[in-house]
Amino acid sequence: MGEYEPVLLANVGVAGSHTRAVYESRGGYEGLRRALCDMSPADVTERVKASGLRGRGGAGFPTGLKWTFLDKKATPVYFCLNADESEPGTFNNRILMEEDPHQVLEGLILSCYATGARTAYYYMRYEYPLAWERTRAAIDECYAAGLLGSNLLGTGYALDVVLHRGAAAYICGEETGLIESLEGKRAWPRIKPPFPAIEGAFRKPTVVNNVETVSCVRQIIDRGVDWFRSLGVPPDPKNPRDAGSFGPKLYCLSGHVERPGCYEGPLGLTVRELIDRFGGGVWKGRRGKAAIPGGISMGLLREDEFDCPLDFNGPGRYGCLGLGTAAVVVMDETVSIVDVLHNSCRFFAHESCGQCTPCREGTAWAYKILQRIRAGHGRLLDIELLRGIGDTIGIMPGTTICGLADGAAWPIKNAIAKFRDEIETHIKTTNPGHYGATRPVPERHSAH
Amino acid sequence: MSQPSDRILTDAMIAEIRDYFPRYPTRQAVTLPALHVVNRYLRHVPRRAVVEIAELLELAPAQVEDTLTFYAFFPQERPHGKTRAWVCRSISCHLRGAEELMDHLCRQAKVQPGGTTSDGRLTLEHAECLGACEHAPCVLAGDQLLKTVTADDADRFLRSLR
Numbered sequence A: 001m002g003e004y005e006p007v008l009l010a011n012v013g014v015a016g017s018h019t020r021a022v023y024e025s026r027g028g029y030e031g032l033r034r035a036l037c038d039m040s041p042a043d044v045t046e047r048v049k050a051s052g053l054r055g056r057g058g059a060g061f062p063t064g065l066k067w068t069f070l071d072k073k074a075t076p077v078y079f080c081l082n083a084d085e086s087e088p089g090t091f092n093n094r095i096l097m098e099e100d101p102h103q104v105l106e107g108l109i110l111s112c113y114a115t116g117a118r119t120a121y122y123y124m125r126y127e128y129p130l131a132w133e134r135t136r137a138a139i140d141e142c143y144a145a146g147l148l149g150s151n152l153l154g155t156g157y158a159l160d161v162v163l164h165r166g167a168a169a170y171i172c173g174e175e176t177g178l179i180e181s182l183e184g185k186r187a188w189p190r191i192k193p194p195f196p197a198i199e200g201a202f203r204k205p206t207v208v209n210n211v212e213t214v215s216c217v218r219q220i221i222d223r224g225v226d227w228f229r230s231l232g233v234p235p236d237p238k239n240p241r242d243a244g245s246f247g248p249k250l251y252c253l254s255g256h257v258e259r260p261g262c263y264e265g266p267l268g269l270t271v272r273e274l275i276d277r278f279g280g281g282v283w284k285g286r287r288g289k290a291a292i293p294g295g296i297s298m299g300l301l302r303e304d305e306f307d308c309p310l311d312f313n314g315p316g317r318y319g320c321l322g323l324g325t326a327a328v329v330v331m332d333e334t335v336s337i338v339d340v341l342h343n344s345c346r347f348f349a350h351e352s353c354g355q356c357t358p359c360r361e362g363t364a365w366a367y368k369i370l371q372r373i374r375a376g377h378g379r380l381l382d383i384e385l386l387r388g389i390g391d392t393i394g395i396m397p398g399t400t401i402c403g404l405a406d407g408a409a410w411p412i413k414n415a416i417a418k419f420r421d422e423i424e425t426h427i428k429t430t431n432p433g434h435y436g437a438t439r440p441v442p443e444r445h446s447a448h
Numbered sequence B: 001m002s003q004p005s006d007r008i009l010t011d012a013m014i015a016e017i018r019d020y021f022p023r024y025p026t027r028q029a030v031t032l033p034a035l036h037v038v039n040r041y042l043r044h045v046p047r048r049a050v051v052e053i054a055e056l057l058e059l060a061p062a063q064v065e066d067t068l069t070f071y072a073f074f075p076q077e078r079p080h081g082k083t084r085a086w087v088c089r090s091i092s093c094h095l096r097g098a099e100e101l102m103d104h105l106c107r108q109a110k111v112q113p114g115g116t117t118s119d120g121r122l123t124l125e126h127a128e129c130l131g132a133c134e135h136a137p138c139v140l141a142g143d144q145l146l147k148t149v150t151a152d153d154a155d156r157f158l159r160s161l162r
Helices: A020-025 A030-038 A041-051 A063-068 A092-099 A101-115 A129-144 A175-182 A211-223 A225-229 A271-278 A337-351 A357-374 A380-392 A404-430 B011-019 B028-042 B047-057 B061-071 B091-095 B098-109 B151-160
Strands: A078-083 A119-124 A160-165 A206-210 A248-255 A261-266 A288-292 A327-332 B083-088 B122-127 B139-141 B144-146
Touching (some): A041 A063, A041 A211, A063 A206, A078 A101, A101 A119, A101 A129, A101 A206, A160 B028, A211 A225, A248 B091, A271 A288, A327 B091, A337 B091, A357 A380, A357 A404, A380 A404, B011 B047, B028 B047, B028 B061, B047 B061, B083 B098, B091 B098, B098 B151
Parallel strands (some): A078 A206, A119 A160
Antiparallel strands (some): A248 A261, A288 A327
């Protein structure tokens, strides 16, 4: 691969990059001005479809296709910008919103224009106060410059952007959880269908897209489809359903590396390339032991799997759930997998919204088991209990409404599949004499 | 309807909440914004405020209560400290010493996680991923993100509290 010149992060580090003046001095809003004059909404949608852009928030659904599902006859159409970035290890949306809020807004305006939305709800997680302030100021600048409001740049197109603040709940990143939260209710994900494109926010057709996704829309309108498709990984010819992994990606790198940070490259960099070329290697001259490929929901890679490419198919080939957010968290050789799993199980037990019993009870149970193992009271039987939980909670086994439980299950499943010896050794050495104990389970008769 | 003098929501709060009405097609959508407004002024959302928000939004108090309690974000019983500090405990921060950092802060400030110092200056809480993993371990103290926090940084932060 030749030198890659960042585009999504091109303005990061430039003085005043969060202001409209600096953004426009660097070519900002030119694409939007051209598009509003020369392109119909359908043209924008077609271009995004042709680019092969897939959602950057985690699920990887083709963005243009999502837009075409909108019920055209029903009005109004709402656009929700998902800025509830909460997946552990992930911070690329924060950097875009803090350092280049106008790029996000330009992408948002283009996406609204394409989908016919007249109101966009910009749902930002509470924990980003600087991003909040800069986005609020950027929106004000846009209204003042006629880039938002009742008559965008004199074209007659009207768009309002409403900034909406979350209240620290991971589930609001799930698109229908976000919609429920926006409506003022508890953020319980909805059963689909109907999908938001048919019945979304306030029961109207709605598109929900991620911050990085709409930033890519801006780049596609600026630089064209051919440019976008020249980056990344083309579809697997043996898999007719693969839409490919085109375009640039913001990789978040954290944990035990020398230089944690947000790095931009084409989709398909390997975990090892990220760690070595961008991250300065595993810290303190140590060896790597494991890594999370795309936020904690995606599971675990062993060190001998670090050649895993970060495209939409890569992590799945290594037993992980998927690409997720391409947030790589590196663990060095001193890390205990039991400790990592304890952390992961605690997170999901805390963040399960409580709607689906298998998730609410399963994540809480798994966390209790990990507390027990970590405290030195583990039994070998616990590994089977954990595996049982991991195999039965989630969309994949068909027991939950949303994918939170799949994300909770994957680190458990991967840890047992890839680090079973270590977990067994931990249990045996911390609980000698009792690790084989299986308390008899009293027979229960349930009453109705 | 309670008398104005009994009200816990001030005219300023009510005006701020009403400002949100035209931005949403339903009143219920103003629930979270309203809770944020009240919490910013009072540092908690007591029961009476829930009832008054419900009146403004034309909802049953239980609907507001339902949303409020879902988020575990708005204190109900008593106000949080003047500064509310969140110590991230998710994986990236955990790998870089978040647990030790929380222990240190608790020892120095003489509080347990979730607690408020006796002088009311600080509420110290765990947070799930703050989305600042490149700065692990990190703390969000009010609107201030403390990055790559060492024990010395933590002490300096505690001394800075008023």
